[in-house]
Each structure stands twice: as C-alpha cells, then as structure tokens.
Amino acid sequence: MVQSINQHEVKLDFRAKKFIIWLFVVSSTIMFGGWTSYYIVFAASKGKGHGLVLPDLFMYSTGVLLVSSVCLFLASRAFRNQEFSMQKFFLWLTLGLGVIFAYLQISAWGTLVQTGAVFSNNNAAISLIYVVSGFHILHILAGLGLVLGSLFGAYRNISVDRQQFRMEITSIFWHFIDILWIYLYVFLLLNS
Amino acid sequence: MSTITIQNNQHHDSHDDHAHGHHKETFLSKYVFSMDHKMIAKQFLITGIIMAVIAMGLSILFRLQLAWPDRSFPILETFLGKWAEGGRIRPEFYLALVTIHGTIMVFFVLTAGLSGTFSNLLIPLQLGARDMASPFMNMLSYWFFFTACVVMMCSFFVQTGPASAGWTVYPPLSALPKAIPGSGTGMTLWLISMICFVVSSLMGGINYVSTVLNMRTKGMDLWKMPLTIWAFFLTAILGILSFPVLVAGVVLLIFDRSFGTSFYLSDIVIGTQVLPNEGGSPILWQHLFWFLGHPEVYIVIMPALGISSEVISVNSRKPIFGYHAMVYSLIGITILSFIVWGHHMFVTGMNPLLGGVFMITTLIIAVPSAVKTFNYLATLWRGNIRFTPAMLFAIGLVSFFISGGLTGIFLGNASLDINLHDTYFVVAHFHLVMGSAAIFGMLAGVYHWFPKMFGRMMNAKLGYLHFWLTFICAYLVFFPLHFLGLDGVPRRYYAFTEFEFMQKWVTVNIFVTWAAIIAALAQVAFLFNFFYSIFKGKVAPQNPWEANTLEWTTPVEHLHGNWPGEIPTVYRWPYDYSKPGAEEDFIPQTVPFSLTMSSNMPHDFEGNTEAERIQEEWMAAQEAKQKTIVD
Numbered sequence: 001m002v003q004s005i006n007q008h009e010v011k012l013d014f015r016a017k018k019f020i021i022w023l024f025v026v027s028s029t030i031m032f033g034g035w036t037s038y039y040i041v042f043a044a045s046k047g048k049g050h051g052l053v054l055p056d057l058f059m060y061s062t063g064v065l066l067v068s069s070v071c072l073f074l075a076s077r078a079f080r081n082q083e084f085s086m087q088k089f090f091l092w093l094t095l096g097l098g099v100i101f102a103y104l105q106i107s108a109w110g111t112l113v114q115t116g117a118v119f120s121n122n123n124a125a126i127s128l129i130y131v132v133s134g135f136h137i138l139h140i141l142a143g144l145g146l147v148l149g150s151l152f153g154a155y156r157n158i159s160v161d162r163q164q165f166r167m168e169i170t171s172i173f174w175h176f177i178d179i180l181w182i183y184l185y186v187f188l189l190l191n192s
Numbered sequence: 193m194s195t196i197t198i199q200n201n202q203h204h205d206s207h208d209d210h211a212h213g214h215h216k217e218t219f220l221s222k223y224v225f226s227m228d229h230k231m232i233a234k235q236f237l238i239t240g241i242i243m244a245v246i247a248m249g250l251s252i253l254f255r256l257q258l259a260w261p262d263r264s265f266p267i268l269e270t271f272l273g274k275w276a277e278g279g280r281i282r283p284e285f286y287l288a289l290v291t292i293h294g295t296i297m298v299f300f301v302l303t304a305g306l307s308g309t310f311s312n313l314l315i316p317l318q319l320g321a322r323d324m325a326s327p328f329m330n331m332l333s334y335w336f337f338f339t340a341c342v343v344m345m346c347s348f349f350v351q352t353g354p355a356s357a358g359w360t361v362y363p364p365l366s367a368l369p370k371a372i373p374g375s376g377t378g379m380t381l382w383l384i385s386m387i388c389f390v391v392s393s394l395m396g397g398i399n400y401v402s403t404v405l406n407m408r409t410k411g412m413d414l415w416k417m418p419l420t421i422w423a424f425f426l427t428a429i430l431g432i433l434s435f436p437v438l439v440a441g442v443v444l445l446i447f448d449r450s451f452g453t454s455f456y457l458s459d460i461v462i463g464t465q466v467l468p469n470e471g472g473s474p475i476l477w478q479h480l481f482w483f484l485g486h487p488e489v490y491i492v493i494m495p496a497l498g499i500s501s502e503v504i505s506v507n508s509r510k511p512i513f514g515y516h517a518m519v520y521s522l523i524g525i526t527i528l529s530f531i532v533w534g535h536h537m538f539v540t541g542m543n544p545l546l547g548g549v550f551m552i553t554t555l556i557i558a559v560p561s562a563v564k565t566f567n568y569l570a571t572l573w574r575g576n577i578r579f580t581p582a583m584l585f586a587i588g589l590v591s592f593f594i595s596g597g598l599t600g601i602f603l604g605n606a607s608l609d610i611n612l613h614d615t616y617f618v619v620a621h622f623h624l625v626m627g628s629a630a631i632f633g634m635l636a637g638v639y640h641w642f643p644k645m646f647g648r649m650m651n652a653k654l655g656y657l658h659f660w661l662t663f664i665c666a667y668l669v670f671f672p673l674h675f676l677g678l679d680g681v682p683r684r685y686y687a688f689t690e691f692e693f694m695q696k697w698v699t700v701n702i703f704v705t706w707a708a709i710i711a712a713l714a715q716v717a718f719l720f721n722f723f724y725s726i727f728k729g730k731v732a733p734q735n736p737w738e739a740n741t742l743e744w745t746t747p748v749e750h751l752h753g754n755w756p757g758e759i760p761t762v763y764r765w766p767y768d769y770s771k772p773g774a775e776e777d778f779i780p781q782t783v784p785f786s787l788t789m790s791s792n793m794p795h796d797f798e799g800n801t802e803a804e805r806i807q808e809e810w811m812a813a814q815e816a817k818q819k820t821i822v823d
C-alpha cells in the first residue's frame with residue numbers, strides 16, 4: 001500500500017517536472033516571437049527586409065538538424081524496446097550531429113561576414129539574423145547538455161523511471177529546437 | 193505511530209529522488225540554499241521588504257527636492273557625497289532616484305516580493321502538495337532574484353551613477369552611453385540585473401504553473417481551489433507569456449549599446465557629432481516593452497487581488513460573492529491584458545485608427561476589474577466583519593483599486609490621454625491603482641499569513657496604527673497629484689517650479705512631501721512589529737483566523753513535506769463560512785459532507801445522485817424524529 005502511494009507520488013513528480021520543460025518551450029517560443037515580430041514591424045515600416053540570399057550553409061545545417069531529430073527519435077524507440085546499445089549509439093549520433101549543426105551555423109556567419117552583411121549593421125534586419133541564430137545556438141548547447149544527461153544515465157544504469165524521464169525531456173526539447181530553427185529559417189527566407 | 197514513520201520515508205523518496213539516507217540540515221541548507229518552499233517564501237519576503245525600504249528612502253529623497261527646490265540639506269551631502277554637493281540633489285541624481293525607485297518597486301517588491309512570497313508559501317500549502325514541482329529550480333529562482341537586487345544596488349557605487357532613463361528605459365536615451373551619465377555603466381548594470389530578474393521570474397512562474405496543474409491533492413479539482421491560487425496561477429501564466437518579450441527587447445538594447453547595431457537608433461546627433469547608426473526605431477522598443485509592461489502591471493495587482501479575496505471572505509465570515517465570476521474576471525484580465533499595451537503609446541504618432549482599437553480594448557478591460565470590485569463590496573455587505581489588520585488592509589486595497597481604476601478610464605480615452613500623458617495625473621493613477629493597492633494587498637497577506645510563516649502572531653494594535661497612518665497618508669500623497677496633472681505639470685522634471693505657471697504648486701508639493709514622510713515613518717511601526725514578532729510574538733494557534741483552507745491544517749511547527757502523515761483530502765470548496773445549519777461558522781475543506789448533514793445544500797453534491805439520495809433520506813429521518821418529539 002505504502003509502496004504504491006510512494007510510486008504514485010514519484011510519478012506525479014516526474015509529470016510535473018516534464019511539464020516544466022513544456023512551459024520552458026512556451027516561453028522560449030515567445031522570446032523568438034518577440035524578435036520575429038520586431039522584424040515584421042521593422043520590415044513593414046521601412047519597406048525592406050534583410051535583402052540577402054541566405055548562405056547555402058544554412059540549408060545544410062537544417063538538414064543536419066533534421067537528421068539529428070530522427071536519430072533521437074530512433075534512440076527513444078530503442079530505449080522503449082530495451083535495445084540499450086542501439087539507444088546509446090543513436091544518442092551519440094544525435095550529439096555529433098548537434099555539434100556539426102552548431103559548427104555549420106557559425107561557418108554560415110563567416111560567409112555572411114565575407115559578403116559584407118556584418119552584425120553591426122545599419123540594417124537591423126541583418127543584425128537580427130545573427131541574434132536569432134545566435135540565441136538558437138544557445139538552445140542547441142542546452143539541448144546537447146540534455147542529450148549528454150541521457151547518455152550519462154544510460155551508462156550509469158540509473159533506474160528505468162529516471163532514464164525514461166531523461167529521455168522524454170531530451171526529446172521534447174530537442175524536437176522543439178529543431179522545429180524552432182525550421183520556423184526561423186523559413187521566416188528569414190520568406191521575409192527577405 | 194508506525195504509519196507516521198512510514199509516511200515520512202515515503203515523502204522523502206518522492207521528494208528528492210537521489211537522496212540516500214537522511215537529510216542533514218546544516219545552517220547553509222536550512223536558511224541559505226534552502227529548497228523548502230516555506231523557507232524560500234520567507235527569503236523572498238524579507239528581501240522584498242529590504243528592497244521596499246530602500247526604494248521608499250529614495251522616494252523621500254526626491255520628494256525633498258520637489259518640495260524645497262532651493263533649500264540646501266547639508267546632511268544629504270554627508271550621506272551622498274558628490275551626488276548632493278552643497279546639500280542639494282544634483283539633477284542627474286534626481287533622475288537616477290526616480291528610475292531606481294520605480295524599478296525596485298515594480299519589479300523587485302511588487303513582482304518578486306509579492307508573487308515570490310505568497311505563491312511559494314501558499315501554492316503547496318493550499319493545494320496539498322509536499323513542495324513545488326522542482327524545489328531546486330525554486331531555489332535558483334530566489335538566488336537569481338537576489339543577484340538582480342545586488343547588481344541593481346551596485347549601480348549606486350559606480351562613478352557615473354545608476355540608470356536614469358526612467359523605469360521604462362526608453363531609447364535613445366538609454367541606448368547611448370554618452371547621452372547622460374546614467375546611461376553609462378549604470379544602464380549596463382540595470383540591463384544585467386533585469387535579465388537576472390526575468391530568469392528568476394520565469395523559473396518561479398514555470399514552477400508555480402506546473403505545481404498547480406500537476407500536484408493538487410485528492411479532491412482538489414480546479415473549481416475547489418481558493419481564489420488566491422487562481423490568482424497566482426494566472427499571474428504566473430501572464431509572466432511566462434510576457435517576460436520573454438522583455439528579454440527579447442533587452443537583448444537588442446544591449447547590442448545597440450555595446451555592439452554598434454541599430455535596432456532602436458537612427459539619425460542621432462550628439463553635440464556636433466553625427467552617429468553612424470541608421471534605420472532603427474525607438475518606437476519598436478516601446479512596443480516590446482509595453483507588450484510586457486502592461487501585463488506586468490496586472491502581474492503586480494492580480495496576486496494582491498487574490499489575497500484580498502481570501503482575507504475578505506474569511507474576515508466577513510461569508511462565502512466570497514460570485515466565486516466563478518471572480519475566476520472568470522481574472523481569466524478575462526489575463527487575456528485582455530495582452531491587447532491593450534498601445535494605450536501607453538497614444539502620443540507616439542500611432543495611426544489614430546490603431547489608437548481607437550487600443551482605446552476600446554482598454555475600456556473593455558475595465559469591465560472584469562469592475563466585476564471584481566463589486567464582488568468585494570458584495571462580500572463585505574452585511575458580513576459579520578472582523579476588523580483584523582489584514583482585513584483593514586484588504587479593504588484598503590479595494591478602496592485604492594476603485595479610486596485609481598477610475599482615473600484609468602480617463603487615461604484610456606486617447607483624446608484625454610493626449611493631454612494627460614506624461615503628467616502627474618498618470619503618476620497619481622498608477623500609484624493608487626498599482627502602487628498603493630498592491631502594497632496593501634501584500635501587507636494584508638503578511639498580516640494574515642504571518643502566523644503560518646513564523647508560528648507567531650503580529651501585534652494587532654501596532655497593525656491598526658500602521659494601517660490608519662499609511663491609508664490616510666497614501667491618499668494625502670497621491671490624490672493631490674491628480675490636480676497637478678490636470679494643470680499640465682509634467683512628470684520626471686527636476687524643478688518644474690522654474691516655469692512660472694507651475695509655481696503655485698510648490699505649496700502642494702510641500703504638503704505632499706510631509707505626508708510622504710509621515711507615511712514612511714508609519715512603516716517603522718510595521719518593521720518593528722514584523723521583526724519583533726518573529727522572535728517574541730505571541731505563539732500562534734493552528735488556525736488563528738478560523739479559516740477553511742488547507743494551510744491551516746498543517747502543524748504550526750514547520751516540517752519538510754508540510755503534513756506529518758498523509759496529505760489531507762479535500763471535499764468541498766474553500767468558502768463555506770456561516771453556512772446555515774452548520775454548527776460553527778466555518779467548515780474546513782477537509783470536512784466531508786457526511787459529517788455536515790444538517791447544513792448540506794442540494795447544489796453541494798454537483799449532481800451526484802447517490803449522495804443526494806442519502807441526504808434526502810437523512811432529512812426525512814430527521815423530520816420524522818422531529819415529529820415524534822412534537823407528538
């Protein structure tokens with residue numbers, strides 16, 4: 001009896017903590033929403049956007065990020081089927097692809113700078129490209145931390161409940177930053 | 193006895209999934225890096241009180257300047273050094289004082305101090321939870337807040353002084369470090385402090401929402417929650433949805449200041465030097481700021497409204513009038529507060545049509561606010577009122593909310609606001625409706641829940657003294673400002689008496705300053721009462737106000753996990769006061785209907801036919817008994 005109440009409370013605890021991640025996703029979305037609405041109002045009042053052809057690197061990085069999301073999905077599935085070595089393999093892959101994504105983003109900045117579209121710019125729309133992609137990279141770093149946490153849990157063999165909890169919050173967050181970047185990329189493509 | 197030990201273990205595991213064995217409470221883990229929501233609440237409260245005292249001190253300084261613009265106060269020079277050379281406050285410092293006063297009061301006292309204290313204390317206690325969803329994040333939330341306070345105070349010790357562009361820090365003034373001294377390092381510190389503050393608020397708010405949605409005890413469905421919880425819950429949602437926008441705006445401002453971008457800057461000439469920045473727009477800052485800023489004012493007032501709902505109902509010994517209407521009006525305010533921000537920007541040259549839209553939404557938001565006011569009055573009406581200090585402060589809130597809300601309706605009309613904008617009329621409006629009302633709500637909460645926080649009672653006599661002096665002086669301070677505003681006296685001016693047509697207001701200013709000084713002295717009664725009672729107050733009984741809510745079922749002595757045994761189950765709403773037929777004039781939420789057969793009403797059973805049948809049988813039996821006695 002006591003045992004079952006106990007488990008019930010633990011479950012509640014995890015559910016509440018998972019909910020925290022969702023709320024974080026909401027507030028983060030709103031922050032980016034703030035910047036994109038800045039962009040819209042700015043572009044509407046000045047009659048111009050960033051006016052650039054975005055570097056191809058952004059396209060590649062988007063692809064990489066998408067694949068990483070698929071990998072994480074596969075890792076979760078492996079975990080559910082109790083194929084733990086597969087789970088670890090796909091988690092490592094997600095991690096690697098995440099790092100490559102961040103690297104590609106920063107190289108994309110490099111190309112932007114070479115074409116003269118620098119950060120300190122009299123066209124705020126161009127500066128904003130750096131702001132949104134930069135803050136997105138910060139989210140990637142946080143996401144990598146969560147992936148590492150899941151990996152760590154897998155190697156340390158912590159209780160299944162807690163492993164599952166870590167996998168779940170990692171998935172919520174990683175898929176979120178994936179979708180977030182696609183939103184930002186499409187937004188920048190459409191509003192040049 | 194054995195059950196208790198088992199239960200203890202049980203909450204232990206659920207709490208802290210990686211703890212092995214027992215917690216060892218050290219001084220550090222108990223008082224400093226505490227993860228217990230009750231301790232964190234106290235930390236927020238005491239930090240909030242300290243910040244409030246500081247901000248009040250700043251306001252007395254600038255009130256001195258306003259009342260006696262030509263007089264020298266040598267004592268000021270001893271304290272402030274170069275900021276008050278020759279005993280007179282320097283103009284730059286005056287602006288810094290106003291700015292930091294506003295920032296501290298709005299953000300640190302009435303947002304963190306108010307929500308931080310009472311959401312932390314009451315959400316787990318009134319919902320029947322062991323602690324917050326994430327006690328660790330809760331602790332971080334306090335420490336980010338503390339850092340924000342320290343950083344903000346540090347700005348008094350930098351060469352160029354604190355930020356001076358007003359609490360709304362409009363660019364370009366705030367964006368150009370060379371514009372005024374306060375826009376230098378002081379402004380940078382302001383921005384850093386604000387980011388810490390927002391991080392703290394978000395962590396807190398996210399925790400509150402998750403706790404309310406996931407951790408209620410058995411039987412506590414949403415419609416059985418006390419109005420305090422509804423208010424904290426919706427406030428937290430408001431924060432989660434609006435604070436990130438402030439971060440977005442602040443980040444752009446930081447880039448403008450330090451990295452040469454032009455988000456808010458265009459066509460600026462300083463002296464003879466033309467700045468290279470082009471293409472930005474300061475109006476965009478105003479949009480981002482007020483998109484947060486207006487919800488922020490409701491973030492400030494809603495917890496205070498929730499607290500007074502509870503306090504007024506308990507002390508009128510009556511159910512709150514229109515519980516559902518109270519909840520729906522809070523929800524209405526939450527939603528509407530996102531679409532009215534333009535009323536702060538009527539004079540920015542916005543399209544008159546857009547101004548009209550914002551005017552209509554603004555006038556609509558007055559409706560739910562009015563619903564709440566009427567419900568308070570209806571609850572008080574013919575109540576069996578107990579005038580405790582908490583009750584007086586709650587009634588004070590209602591008074592200020594009405595008198596300040598009415599002027600909001602003036603300001604919401606664009607055609608009037610164009611005249612009144614940036615005058616003392618606005619200052620009068622928000623100091624009544626936000627400043628005074630929210631502070632009174634907060635004080636009501638402190639007097640009411642002090643026994644829960646510290647296990648002792650505050651002295652009621654000192655409470656009455658504190659209330660009457662503060663209440664009267666607050667009106668004496670803020671009411672006359674309406675007339676200054678109507679006469680066109682602008683806000684944030686160092687010495688408006690330099691203009692001849694405003695000179696007649698000097699006498700009023702002297703009067704206001706004296707009232708402010710007395711109000712400030714009245715707070716000594718509170719501070720003494722508060723700190724003295726923590727150690728020496730009368731020991732509190734478990735349920736000193738005879739209230740229904742769950743927090744009064746916990747033992748007076750605090751313990752980690754709140755309830756020694758199982759968490760109590762909830763059977764009824766929290767407002768069964770003076771229910772006809774009941775033995776006492778209050779029925780706690782934990783009392784099942786089967787124990788109160790004589791006072792149950794048909795609607796109590798929410799359509800549960802089985803329960804209704806039992807009740808009817810009982811009543812029939814009761815009647816039969818009556819008959820036999822008569823026969």
Ligand code: HEM
Pocket residue numbers: 360489490492493535536554555557558561597598599600601603604605609612613614618621622625626627
């Ligand atoms: C009855 C509903 C209300 C209406 C229609 C209303 C309307 C307005 C308007 C139009 C302004 C802009 C004045 C100007 O700058 O020219 C204003 C300012 C302000 N209001 Fe209200 N208000 C209402 C209630 C409240 C409440 C409940 C609060 C806070 C709890 C509040 C806090 C403020 C503050 C802080 C400002 C001044 C901001 C600044 O410029 O520094 N108002 N109000």
Ligand SMILES: [Cu+2]
Pocket residue numbers: 485486489532533535536
């Ligand atoms: Cu407003």
